[in-house]
Amino acid sequence: MLDNDGPAIDWDSMIFSYQKTDRMYISHCKQGGEWSPGVMQDFQNLSISPAAGVLNYGQGLFEGLKAQRTEDGGIVMFRPERNAKRMQSGARRLGIPVVPEEMFLNAVRQTVIENTRWIPPMGKGALYIRPLLMGSGAILGVAPAPEYTFLVYVSPVGPYFKGGLKPISLKVSDKFHRAAPGGSGGVKAIGNYAPGMVPSKDAKAQGFAEIIYLDAVHHRYVEEVGAANFFCVNDGVISTPELTGTILPGVTRASVIEIAKDMGYDVREEKVDVDYVLNADECFCAGTAAVISSIGSIQHGDKVANFGDGEVGPITRILYDELTSIQQRRIPDERGWTVSVE
Ligand code: PLP
Ligand code: COI
Numbered sequence: 001m002l003d004n005d006g007p008a009i010d011w012d013s014m015i016f017s018y019q020k021t022d023r024m025y026i027s028h029c030k031q032g033g034e035w036s037p038g039v040m041q042d043f044q045n046l047s048i049s050p051a052a053g054v055l056n057y058g059q060g061l062f063e064g065l066k067a068q069r070t071e072d073g074g075i076v077m078f079r080p081e082r083n084a085k086r087m088q089s090g091a092r093r094l095g096i097p098v099v100p101e102e103m104f105l106n107a108v109r110q111t112v113i114e115n116t117r118w119i120p121p122m123g124k125g126a127l128y129i130r131p132l133l134m135g136s137g138a139i140l141g142v143a144p145a146p147e148y149t150f151l152v153y154v155s156p157v158g159p160y161f162k163g164g165l166k167p168i169s170l171k172v173s174d175k176f177h178r179a180a181p182g183g184s185g186g187v188k189a190i191g192n193y194a195p196g197m198v199p200s201k202d203a204k205a206q207g208f209a210e211i212i213y214l215d216a217v218h219h220r221y222v223e224e225v226g227a228a229n230f231f232c233v234n235d236g237v238i239s240t241p242e243l244t245g246t247i248l249p250g251v252t253r254a255s256v257i258e259i260a261k262d263m264g265y266d267v268r269e270e271k272v273d274v275d276y277v278l279n280a281d282e283c284f285c286a287g288t289a290a291v292i293s294s295i296g297s298i299q300h301g302d303k304v305a306n307f308g309d310g311e312v313g314p315i316t317r318i319l320y321d322e323l324t325s326i327q328q329r330r331i332p333d334e335r336g337w338t339v340s341v342e
């Protein structure tokens with residue numbers, strides 16, 4: 001059922017931006033201790049020591065998933081247990097106490113339930129769920145913080161890229177890399193994102209929607225797009241960069257691979273040479289925020305490759321329709337990927 005007291009939002013003109021909502025979840029844990037029973041509270045600012053580990057040394061992780069309305073007015077989340085597991089692997093990498101999967105799932109469920117009036121009508125966007133896990137205790141030496149905070153807040157969102165489904169233009173970064181072998185690129189560490197802000201802002205100032213990063217060793221293989229995984233299609237073969245520890249293992253990426261394989265496509269997780277990409281028939285990127293976004297052109301140095309004459313490529317379109325139909329339960333969810341929130 002849609003709430004009658006919904007907020008006065010023009011759902012049709014929403015973009016991917018922050019909107020304060022009503023309620024948030026919060027829990028705390030001392031290093032070596034147990035997580036306190038999480039509580040729901042009114043959305044509010046945090047009170048935190050200036051010496052907090054997260055503020056000084058970036059000891060923090062975030063997640064991103066969506067809750068959406070279905071045709072019958074229900075609410076569903078997409079594969080939230082994957083986000084729970086990815087946050088656990090990030091916690092292990094950054095020396096943060098692991099949040100049990102059940103606790104994570106309850107936290108996101110409860111936060112959605114207590115903010116239902118902010119969920120857009122079906123097809124008009126989603127409620128973006130943002131779990132955060134951080135070293136909130138004070139520490140001066142470079143070491144894991146003595147205390148941690150896990151919280152969840154939400155915000156209604158529209159399309160990540162301006163123009164919605166319109167194919168985007170991307171630029172290959174010739175100066176910057178996102179992650180190096182042995183670093184933290186394979187987990188959703190908050191510190192992975194600030195170094196991408198200036199490259200991304202510069203690309204946007206030149207009319208591009210985002211940056212494509214190449215690998216830091218050979219500067220030759222595509223890694224990912226700012227905040228989404230990369231795919232290209234060549235003669236019907238779908239290729240996506242293999243997971244080597246420098247690329248975020250996207251939930252959308254894994255879902256697209258499985259859907260495409262089940263449809264009979266040849267899907268390859270492999271090294272994807274940027275020159276191969278420039279000769280592809282179709283390219284797209286995939287992520288929770290980006291969903292599946294068609295790529296219309298890629299600039300690399302003085303080369304520009306155009307794909308699909310301004311139209312979304314046929315295989316990209318098929319995969320987009322299938323993925324979003326499953327996510328909104330417009331077709332049967334045979335894999336059990338959607339989770340009802342009730
Ligand atoms: N790559 C990066 C760097 C991201 O931030 C995201 C977003 O979460 C993704 C890929 C896509 O991951 P997912 O599909 O789980 O949202
Ligand atoms: C997501 O897709 O959830 C992301 O992480 C994108 C975000 C960095 C805006």
